[in-house]
Amino acid sequence: xxxxxxxxxxxxxxxxxxxxxxxxxxxxxxxxxxxxxxxxxxxxxxxxxxxxxxxxxxxxxxxxxxxxxxxxxxxxxxxxxxxxxxxxxxxxxxxxxxxxxxxxxxxxxxxxxxxxxxxxxxxxxxxxxxxxxxxxxxxxxxxxxxxxxxxxxxxxxxxxxxxxxxxxxxxxxxxxxxxxxxxxxxxxxxxxxxxxxxxxxxxxxxxxxxxxxxxxxxxxxxxxxxxxxxxxxxxxxxxxxxxxxxxxxxxxxxxxxxxxxxxxxxxxxxxxxxxxxxxxxxxxxxxxxxxxxxxxxxxxxxxxxxxxxxxxxxxxxxxxxxxxxxxxxxxxxxxxxxxxxxxxxxxxxxxxxxxxxxxxxxxxxxxxxxxxxxxxxxxxxxxxxxxxxxxxxxxxxxxxxxxxxxxxxxxxxxxxxxxxxxxxxxxxxxxxxxxxxxxxxxxxxxxxxxxxxxxxxxxxxxxxxxxxxxxxxxxxxxxxxxxxxxxxxxxxxxxxxxxxxxxxxxxxxxxxxxxxxxxxxxxxxxxxxxxxxxxxxxxxxxxxxxxxxxx
Amino acid sequence: xxxxxxxxxxxxxxxxxxxxxxxxxxxxxxxxxxxxxxxxxxxxxxxxxxxxxxxxxxxxxxxxxxxxxxxxxxxxxxxxxxxxxxxxxxxxxxxxxxxxxxxxxxxxxxxxxxxxxxxxxxxxxxxxxxxxxxxxxxxxxxxxxxxxxxxxxxxxxxxxxxxxxxxxxxxxxxxxxxxxxxxxxxxxxxxxxxxxxxxxxxxxxxxxxxxxxxxxxxxxxxxxxxxxxxxxxxxxxxxxxxxxxxxxxxxxxxxxxxxxxxxxxxxxxxxxxxxxxxxxxxxxxxxxxxxxxxxxxxxxxxxxxxxxxxxxxxxxxxxxxxxxxxxxxxxxxxxxxxxxxxxxxxxxxxxxxxxxx
Numbered sequence: 040x041x042x043x044x045x046x047x048x049x050x051x052x053x054x055x056x057x058x059x060x061x062x063x064x065x066x067x068x069x070x071x072x073x074x075x076x077x078x079x080x081x082x083x084x085x086x087x088x089x090x091x092x093x094x095x096x097x098x099x100x101x102x103x104x105x106x107x108x109x110x111x112x113x114x115x116x117x118x119x120x121x122x123x124x125x126x127x128x129x130x131x132x133x134x135x136x137x138x139x140x141x142x143x144x145x146x147x148x149x150x151x152x153x154x155x156x157x158x159x160x161x162x163x164x165x166x167x168x169x170x171x172x173x174x175x176x177x178x179x180x181x182x183x184x185x186x187x188x189x190x191x192x193x194x195x196x197x198x199x200x201x202x203x204x205x206x207x208x209x210x211x212x213x214x215x216x217x218x219x220x221x222x223x224x225x226x227x228x229x230x231x232x233x234x235x236x237x238x239x240x241x242x243x244x245x246x247x248x249x250x251x252x253x254x255x256x257x258x259x260x261x262x263x264x265x266x267x268x269x270x271x272x273x274x275x276x277x278x279x280x281x282x283x284x285x286x287x288x289x290x291x292x293x294x295x296x297x298x299x300x301x302x303x304x305x306x307x308x309x310x311x312x313x314x315x316x317x318x319x320x321x322x323x324x325x326x327x328x329x330x331x332x333x334x335x336x337x338x339x340x341x342x343x344x345x346x347x348x349x350x351x352x353x354x355x356x357x358x359x360x361x362x363x364x365x366x367x368x369x370x371x372x373x374x375x376x377x378x379x380x381x382x383x384x385x386x387x388x389x390x391x392x393x394x395x396x397x398x399x400x401x402x403x404x405x406x407x408x409x410x411x412x413x414x415x416x417x418x419x420x421x422x423x424x425x426x427x428x429x430x431x432x433x434x435x436x437x438x439x440x441x442x443x444x445x446x447x448x449x450x451x452x453x454x455x456x457x458x459x460x461x462x463x464x465x466x467x468x469x470x471x472x473x474x475x476x477x478x479x480x481x482x483x484x485x486x487x488x489x490x491x492x493x494x495x496x497x498x499x500x501x502x503x504x505x506x507x508x509x510x511x512x513x514x515x516x517x518x519x520x521x522x523x524x525x526x527x528x529x530x531x532x533x534x535x536x537x538x539x540x541x542x543x544x545x546x547x548x549x550x551x552x553x554x555x556x557x558x559x560x561x562x563x564x565x566x567x568x569x570x571x572x573x574x575x576x577x578x579x580x581x582x583x584x585x586x587x588x589x590x
Numbered sequence: 591x592x593x594x595x596x597x598x599x600x601x602x603x604x605x606x607x608x609x610x611x612x613x614x615x616x617x618x619x620x621x622x623x624x625x626x627x628x629x630x631x632x633x634x635x636x637x638x639x640x641x642x643x644x645x646x647x648x649x650x651x652x653x654x655x656x657x658x659x660x661x662x663x664x665x666x667x668x669x670x671x672x673x674x675x676x677x678x679x680x681x682x683x684x685x686x687x688x689x690x691x692x693x694x695x696x697x698x699x700x701x702x703x704x705x706x707x708x709x710x711x712x713x714x715x716x717x718x719x720x721x722x723x724x725x726x727x728x729x730x731x732x733x734x735x736x737x738x739x740x741x742x743x744x745x746x747x748x749x750x751x752x753x754x755x756x757x758x759x760x761x762x763x764x765x766x767x768x769x770x771x772x773x774x775x776x777x778x779x780x781x782x783x784x785x786x787x788x789x790x791x792x793x794x795x796x797x798x799x800x801x802x803x804x805x806x807x808x809x810x811x812x813x814x815x816x817x818x819x820x821x822x823x824x825x826x827x828x829x830x831x832x833x834x835x836x837x838x839x840x841x842x843x844x845x846x847x848x849x850x851x852x853x854x855x856x857x858x859x860x861x862x863x864x865x866x867x868x869x870x871x872x873x874x875x876x877x878x879x880x881x882x883x884x885x886x887x888x889x890x891x892x893x894x895x896x897x898x899x900x901x902x903x904x905x906x907x908x909x910x911x912x913x914x915x916x917x918x919x920x921x922x923x924x925x926x927x928x929x930x931x932x933x934x935x936x937x938x939x940x941x942x943x944x945x946x947x
Contacts, residue, residue, distance in 0.1 A: 127822070148824030163819035165812050167882035176812050176823045179805050191803040220935070 075102045076139060078272045079124065079155060079241045084133030086119050088466065088474055093119040096133065097298045099291055101241055101272035106263065108287035108304065109276045110316055112478065112508040116296040117276050118160060121245045124274070125157040126150030156239035160246045160276075162226035166219035171201040173218050174233045204232040209258045224251055231259060235266075242266060243274045248282060260286050278505075280309050292316055295464075317508040325539030328518045332542070333357030336526035337409075337495045339378060342387035347373045348550040351387070355495065355526040360517060362541035363530045365570045369547040371530045372414055375497050379411040380404040391495055408494030412484050412501060414530070427475070428454035428468040430483050457486035462512060478509035485516065496520060499530040514540055534563045546570050631876040635891045639898055646902045653905045656782045664777070664852055666897040667786035668845045670890045672864070673871040674794050675841030677889035678801070679834045680872055683814040683881025684732060684739035686835060687865045689842040691750035692724045694861030696846030698758050701856040705767040710775075714847040721843020722836045724750060729835030733828035747865065758858035765854035776851025786848050793841065794890040801886065810834060814881025870917050871896050874924040878932075896920070 077100035086094040094116045101107050109117050122128040123135065126144030134141045137153045144150045150157075164173050172179075180196040201214035210228045212221075218229060227247060234242055242263070248256045263273055263286060275287055283290060284304060292299040292315040299315050337355040342348070348370035355361045363371045377384045383399040390396065391407040404411075428451050454468050461482040465475060472483055481501070488496065501517065502510040517540065521527050531537050537544055544561060546554040546569035554569035647654040672689050679686045696717040703713040724746065731742040765773055779785050801807040809830050812820045820827055850856055875892025877884030899920070900913050 125822075146824065147822050148826075151824050157822075159822070163816065163822050165815035165819055165882065167815040168808075168811055172808060172812075176820075177805060177809060177825055179808065181805070191799075192805060192808070194803075220938070 080136040082134045084130040103270045106273040106287045108283040108290040111293035115293040154240035156234035156237040157243045164218040171214035330358035330522040338390040360527040362537040362544045365547035370550040410488040410493035412498040414499035426469045478505045495526045497528045650905045663787040667790040669893040670790040671845040673889040673893040674886045675838035687743040688746035690861040690864030692842040693846040695754040696843040697849045700847040701763040701850045717847035718843040722840040725836040725839020729832030733831040762857035773854045798886045870921045
């Protein structure tokens with residue numbers, strides 16, 4: 040109901056295109072090149088949010104029968120570009136061309152009318168409606184007028200078409216089931232099915248694979264290739280570079296809202312692509328420093344929460360990074376929540392610096408020097424509509440008060456300090472956190488907790504959905520913290536990250552600690568074997584329960 | 591550099607290694623669970639209703655006489671109509687607090703026209719149009735003015751009540767000045783079933799069918815379920831929200847005209863406080879204030895249940911001061927049940943979801 044906030048920056052409007060830009064027609068628009076003339080193109084498009092210029096004169100052409108990748112770090116402007124193509128945002132400058140004709144999308148419906156289907160990064164489902172309705176909302180097939188249907192929805196057809204889509208995607212979902220309660224991956228499959236149901240000429244996929252299993256990614260790619268063979272133009276965004284090399288023909292790289300390069304994927308190396316994205320060579324993604332390992336900072340003993348995790352014991356020492364690996368659902372996040380006092384536990388104890396924590400009290404955990412950076416930063420880590428400064432100082436409000444009131448000046452200077460240390464990309468500190476990119480939001484969450492000067496830092500999937508550049512920054516930060524004597528417990532599903540960053544690796548399987556592995560000599564296969572419950576013969580430490588855990 | 595480039599290719603993230611079997615048949619249990627709960631709510635209201643009426647009949651044998659049933663249905667019909675309109679608004683995750691005032695002023699408008707000798711059809715149409723007009727203003731303010739529905743319609747409640755007081759003043763219109771045919775219609779019926787109840791049921795079924803089986807009808811649910819997703823799906827949110835309010839206003843206007851037929855009495859206080867009874871009926875009937883859930887059938891059943899309780903109390907010689915307390919209690923029970931059931935259903939669905947960890 041508030042489209043106005045989305046188009047509010049649209050002072051100039053797309054009509055205000057200068058004549059030079061209009062003359063710069065994208066390549067291949069002449070009659071000779073008709074076969075490859077782009078279906079959808081952007082010509083020198085710019086978008087600003089307040090002081091942040093999210094896109095600066097970016098051009099892009101999507102040709103039929105081709106998969107075009109969009110690469111760039113978080114905050115490079117990829118999602119903004121998608122919103123322009125989807126008709127959600129109107130550019131401040133530049134033009135959108137459909138079949139070479141300048142077109143103004145007044146809303147998502149216009150873009151859809153032009154044959155553009157979009158799979159958004161964050162699934163947008165109707166939780167109370169059935170999966171089939173989610174897919175066909177607003178476009179449900181109607182009974183024929185002759186059959187006295189009088190334009191009502193043909194439910195049988197809705198259901199059958201949905202089932203057909205799922206069969207194409209190889210997904211086992213009941214079309215009549217409501218969408219609420221679906222996992223993110225299933226919601227993503229619903230979004231993909233929705234996009235397919237358009238028979239679109241242009242399919243835009245904004246990180247569709249982030250939550251999918253390899254088998255589902257394979258099926259999605261098979262469908263994408265089939266669409267490509269039918270002459271659709273596809274725009275594909277992913278942080279997994281191997282997917283770009285696997286699926287795409289052309290890649291356009293954005294950096295800081297500007298266009299860097301458009302080139303064929305063939306002959307391009309991953310190193311080249313990363314260099315274009317980051318703008319510099321990465322020294323290393325995993326800059327693990329050697330830290331002085333000190334005394335025990337976090338001591339978890341026989342922690343049990345019935346039906347969730349059982350008999351979990353481990354220690355984290357000062358200066359140490361301990362990874363907690365395991366399959367999703369193994370109970371890692373639940374252990375972290377219990378240690379931090381969000382959930383109660385049924386048995387066991389948690390000590391920080393030798394002091395036993397009161398169970399179920401996050402404020403006790405915080406005052407003992409514990410900090411938790413949660414997995415879902417949007418839901419648990421940030422107040423999205425509040426300003427950056429307000430968010431980054433939420434945890435440290437006590438140190439900022441003058442006579443019981445929060446001092447705005449102190450709040451601002453502390454936030455500015457952290458923003459500089461974390462290399463945060465932002466317009467003004469008073470901007471809402473929701474305006475930041477995912478990687479920068481994660482930095483705000485980190486800053487918020489680091490400003491409490493924790494003795495023990497628990498990070499849950501610190502780099503999920505974050506681009507390589509920010510990832511390396513986060514890793515460097517964690518490593519620096521450990522070197523400064525902080526005990527770090529890092530929950531991660533990213534095996535190279537686990538192996539690259541951790542001093543020790545704890546592996547959970549079905550609510551129990553299944554193994555403890557050293558940094559040296561451990562392979563991804565060994566971690567996977569422990570996580571899936573298969574006892575790896577070559578790993579003597581792999582055992583169930585506390586017996587396998589070093590004291 | 592090599593470690594960087596190698597990373598994506600060789601990162602079998604643990605989360606992803608939970609293999610999925612290739613497309614097994616879909617599990618239909620979750621759907622059946624949800625469908626069962628949807629029906630269970632309406633079934634529960636019916637059971638409570640029947641038990642209530644039977645218990646009262648055992649205590650007071652005249653209660654379920656043909657006249658008793660008729661009175662019950664007559665009272666319920668008006669509440670039902672307003673509740674159906676309210677349900678449409680609530681399904682879009684909005685609310686209309688002005689329906690009581692709109693009913694009052696429409697009732698007076700219809701009665702005034704009838705007393706002046708106007709054609710009853712024109713009087714009813716005028717009441718509906720007047721209600722729809724107030725609904726239009728509500729809808730425009732809510733959807734274009736970006737003002738929360740609670741505030742807009744609370745303001746409209748007082749504005750309309752004020753206009754009503756200025757217009758009506760100390761006047762009252764009673765059966766003497768109303769055409770006998772109109773009030774006869776208000777009490778007449780097919781056997782024990784009054785015409786008013788037939789109108790209410792017809793309106794409920796028509797609206798229920800429209801909401802369930804038409805594209806535009808489903809969009810009301812989509813908007814209430816997730817407005818952002820609705821916008822991305824290209825649904826015209828403003829148009830639908832305005833339509834919902836016009837609809838609620840028109841039904842409140844119709845209810846006002848029928849109120850005149852039923853009670854043959856209107857003054858400046860008619861319909862005062864009615865909005866709260868209406869919202870109770872809607873919520874008790876299973877339409878969630880958080881939008882996207884429930885049906886007008888549920889709202890109609892909720893209206894029937896609340897009316898029955900209010901009729902039963904005098905029959906059981908319970909003081910009518912208990913009426914409001916019991917309505918309020920029922921409302922709280924309904925909301926509590928909704929919360930618990932919604933939580934249980936969501937977690938039950940989660941457990942069945944193949945990916946969830």
